[in-house]
Amino acid sequence: MKRHKDLISVLRANNMRITPARRALIQFILNNKTRRIPLREIYDHVGSVLDSVDRSSIYRNLQVLKKMDVLQELNLPKVGKCFQFVFDRKVHHYFICKECGRSSRGKPELFQRIEQALRDVHGFSKANLSVVFYGLCSNCTKD
């Protein structure tokens, strides 16, 4: 799922309605697919496109999209709460530096190894899993 249209029909399928506020939100998220978008930006933007969507509606819609696994929520130490579009509703996994808050994606190979370990050790095979590593990045590691 990469396109607006697709996302809309998923919403429809789940008996959800396409309101202007929701459309604007989806638009903005898809325009920023590749970024972790700070929450602040989201409601600044959505609140300004239409002449003011209430804060509560924005929050509610973010929760909805999160529950649908369209968005992943990340709490980056310095930046604060962010949302990341999840391509094809597949897994994302991140390294987040506790110190500076920078985040980076793990290599696919890492995730394969982790999945394997999860299967072996815990018999856990559910797809749609997100993994977040909190540690120190190489910059912030002071010995």
Place this chain on the structure above:
Amino acid sequence: MKRHKDLISVLRANNMRITPARRALIQFILNNKTRRIPLREIYDHVGSVLDSVDRSSIYRNLQVLKKMDVLQELNLPKVGKCFQFVFDRKVHHYFICKECGRSSRGKPELFQRIEQALRDVHGFSKANLSVVFYGLCSNCTKD
């Protein structure tokens, strides 16, 4: 580090002072070592032991202990924000169910495998790393 005394001396070593509020907080956390304590409980308790410690002080102290890797912060879906005492300031890793919010610890073996994969794939060897898995527990997996 398992005892009050030890924790106190770590604070001292970091040029931090032992105030009544801080003492009460540490006491409470150590009395609940084995649990993930909901934030709510923490400030209800600490706020009542002494006749009222300000909200802001409690938050600030929690942040301090988190930065020292004495506490790990977890955001459990239903329960909300929790804090977990980190034995010996070593890693904790969790499975958190997106649906029901229940969480459980991973087996040590899993973590060893993950550490190994991190070394192999990313050359990432920093200790004191926490790993959080978000997925669906077996109860909430509906096919």
Place this chain on the structure above:
DNA sequence: CACTTTATTGCAATATGTTGCATTAAGGGA
């Protein structure tokens, strides 16, 4: 198009979390 159902919104009240600043008191030194 008019009508009905009910998901979604806006609003207001409330809960939760953060920050700046003047004041207090912990803890080390004389």
Place this chain on the structure above:
DNA sequence: TCCCTTAATGCAACATATTGCAATAAAGTG
């Protein structure tokens, strides 16, 4: 024990997030 430095507190203002409820409007039906 008194004094000094400055970490930590309380307070107030503010920012961020959640919730209940009445009003609105999306979308299916005749």
